[in-house]
Amino acid sequence: MKPAKLILWAICIFSMLTTSGCQWWNRKTHSLSEPQPIKIGLSIATLQEERWRRDRDYFAERIRQLGGELIVQNANNDHQKQLQQVDYLLSQQIKVLVIVPHDLNRAATIVQQAKKAGVKVISYDRLIRNADLDLYISFDNIKVGEFMAEYLVNRIPRGNYVIINGAPTDNNCYMFNQGYKNVLQRYLDEKQIEIIFEAWAEDWRPEEAYQYIQTLLSQNKKIDAVIAANDSLASAVIEALAEWRMASNVMVVGHDADLSGCQRIVEGTQLMTVYKPIRKLAYRAADLAMAMATGKELKIDGQPIFNGKHFIKSEIITPIPIDKDNMDVIIKDGFHHREDIYLNAPYPRQN
Numbered sequence: 001m002k003p004a005k006l007i008l009w010a011i012c013i014f015s016m017l018t019t020s021g022c023q024w025w026n027r028k029t030h031s032l033s034e035p036q037p038i039k040i041g042l043s044i045a046t047l048q049e050e051r052w053r054r055d056r057d058y059f060a061e062r063i064r065q066l067g068g069e070l071i072v073q074n075a076n077n078d079h080q081k082q083l084q085q086v087d088y089l090l091s092q093q094i095k096v097l098v099i100v101p102h103d104l105n106r107a108a109t110i111v112q113q114a115k116k117a118g119v120k121v122i123s124y125d126r127l128i129r130n131a132d133l134d135l136y137i138s139f140d141n142i143k144v145g146e147f148m149a150e151y152l153v154n155r156i157p158r159g160n161y162v163i164i165n166g167a168p169t170d171n172n173c174y175m176f177n178q179g180y181k182n183v184l185q186r187y188l189d190e191k192q193i194e195i196i197f198e199a200w201a202e203d204w205r206p207e208e209a210y211q212y213i214q215t216l217l218s219q220n221k222k223i224d225a226v227i228a229a230n231d232s233l234a235s236a237v238i239e240a241l242a243e244w245r246m247a248s249n250v251m252v253v254g255h256d257a258d259l260s261g262c263q264r265i266v267e268g269t270q271l272m273t274v275y276k277p278i279r280k281l282a283y284r285a286a287d288l289a290m291a292m293a294t295g296k297e298l299k300i301d302g303q304p305i306f307n308g309k310h311f312i313k314s315e316i317i318t319p320i321p322i323d324k325d326n327m328d329v330i331i332k333d334g335f336h337h338r339e340d341i342y343l344n345a346p347y348p349r350q351n
Contacts (some may be wrong), residue, residue, distance in 0.1 A: 067103040073088065099122070108129065123312070125137070131309070136293075142248055150185050153184065160223055160224050164233050170204075176255075238269050251268070252271060257330055263345070275333075279335075
């Protein structure tokens with residue numbers, strides 16, 4: 001090749017390398033100059049119930065609005081799986097771990113693991129026992145239980161009661177139970193009400209609630225009222241009662257304001273539910289998580305709560321009892337649509 005052509009080729013190659021090199025450097029410099037989004041980890045015990053899917057979605061929505069990045073892991077009611085998933089979340093360089101624990105006691109190990117990694121921890125809706133948490137945010141779960149029991153004793157102040165608690169690994173269930181007993185104790189002392197059966201549903205399994213009621217009815221037990229710890233358990237209770245043609249004769253209460261629970265209320269097979277404004281809880285938790293991640297001072301209104309070992313900062317939101325007369329509270333909040341709730345029941349007259 002002639003010298004002139006060699007020089008021309010050299011100039012072309014140099015120009016190409018310089019241009020692409022500049023582009024690469026510019027991309028790299030630009031990438032380095034862009035702030036990376038703050039990563040928040042959400043470890044959730046289960047997505048089995050409708051309400052937990054809402055918590056996840058609202059929480060994710062708010063984190064995005066605040067410019068953060070959310071990484072979600074679902075443990076499917078398995079403590080060991082939750083432990084492994086938190087390992088993964090910590091490896092992703094999260095700044096804050098928000099956890100709905102599967103096991104109220106064993107989850108303390110998870111908190112300790114996160115703290116060793118320098119990650120702050122929020123216990124979301126379910127309190128973790130004996131752990132050095134940075135924050136606990138939830139609803140007034142004792143009040144949830146009190147609302148449920150109050151609705152029943154106002155309608156059935158005498159009779160045989162059945163209580164089906166939720167998972168024994170969920171601290172909320174003990175708080176609900178405390179609420180039931182706060183209201184029922186006077187009636188129990190005066191022999192007006194008798195609790196003829198009380199049991200727990202492992203991992204909130206509806207099939208266990210169904211079987212409890214089937215067994216009681218097959219033993220010819222007279223049941224006047226049932227407290228089911230959530231609407232999913234209430235659904236199973238009512239299914240069992242329906243098979244004995246007793247669905248409208250036995251008063252059943254639940255909580256969570258699941259769509260199916262609201263439908264049963266307007267249809268007349270469930271007396272009431274308790275609505276937890278989940279968007280409010282999830283948005284507030286997201287706000288606090290992002291504030292923690294950026295080192296901002298937290299403004300917490302609630303009283304510290306003792307978890308067996310530590311006094312934990314807490315923020316508690318008040319729930320709302322819902323029956324057929326105030327179903328509009330849920331509709332106006334956008335939690336469920338009117339046409340979905342009244343799918344199989346006539347709309348109430350509008351004033």
